[in-house]
Amino acid sequence: MEKFKKIEVEQLNIVDKDGTVRLKLFNNQNIPPAIIDGEDILPGHRQSDPIAGMMFYNAEGDEAGGLIFGSQKDNDGNYTSGGSLTFDQYKQDQVVQMEHYEENGKKNYGFSIYDRPNSNLREDIERDKDIRESNKSEEEKSQELNELWEGNVRRAFMGKNVDGDVIVQLSDSKGQPRIRMVVDQYDIPRMEFLDGDGKVLYKLPPEE
Known part of the structure; x- marks a missing residue:
């Protein structure tokens, strides 16, 4: 077996014996398309994004998730930075996602699960x-x-929003938040139970 101490490539494909791609490592100039059933289902998707990373594929060659990360900065010093790790449902979009996004110091990051x-x-x-x-x-x-x-809805989120609040939020089958636990930016905790229209039914601590 040949060994290498160091290799330098712009894209690396890991394939099965029959040539089915199972993993792609790529730079910003070689972002892969979203493939299901051998077709690019979203032409142009991600192609202009400032990202690099890796994509996962199942035994049929369908995209099954991935790890992407990147940043960009303009001449005025404004910047964005982010990363995402996802796992997809069979022939569908992600059902699990861990992500981070930052824009000029405002950050949003956490862990989400989805229904598909x-x-x-x-x-x-x-x-x-x-x-x-x-x-x-x-x-x-x-x-x-x-x-x-x-049926394409986020059911749960645990993370921190741009206001500095740490949140655990559980949503119903329509994607409407129903339970929300928060420790806000001032370290004040609260817990809320909501109806399907977003109205708070009960709150801890209760309002005086």
């Missing part, structure tokens, strides 16, 4: 395009798109 429907994301995107390009009324399009993407 038992459908093929490639087919969902094609259906979305058909609806948008149809001759139906805007109201009909809106209703059909809402039905198509129903």
Whole structure:
């Protein structure tokens, strides 16, 4: 077996014996497309992002998650920086994500879990395009798109927001927050129970 002390590449593909790609390491000039069923399901997606990282693929060659990270800074010193580690549902989008995003000192970071429907994301995107390009009324399009993407919601988040609050938030099947635990930027804790419209039903400590 040949050994190397150091190698320098712009992209590295790890493949099975049959050539199926299982892992890609890439720089900013070689960001891979989002592949499901052998097709680029989102042409141009991520291609202009200031990122590098690695993408994971399942035994069928579908994207199954990845690790991306990057930053950019303009001539005035304004900057953004971030990173994301995701794991995808079979032929769908991510169901687990750990992420960090910062813009000029304002930070948002944490851990999220998502619900995804038992459908093929490639087919969902094609259906979305058909609806948008149809001759139906805007109201009909809106209703059909809402039905198509129903079930794609974040169910839980644990992290810190741009206001400096540390949060644990649990949401219902429609993505509406129902339980929220917070220690705010002033170190004041609270816990809230909400209804499906976002109204606080009960709060600890209770309001005086």
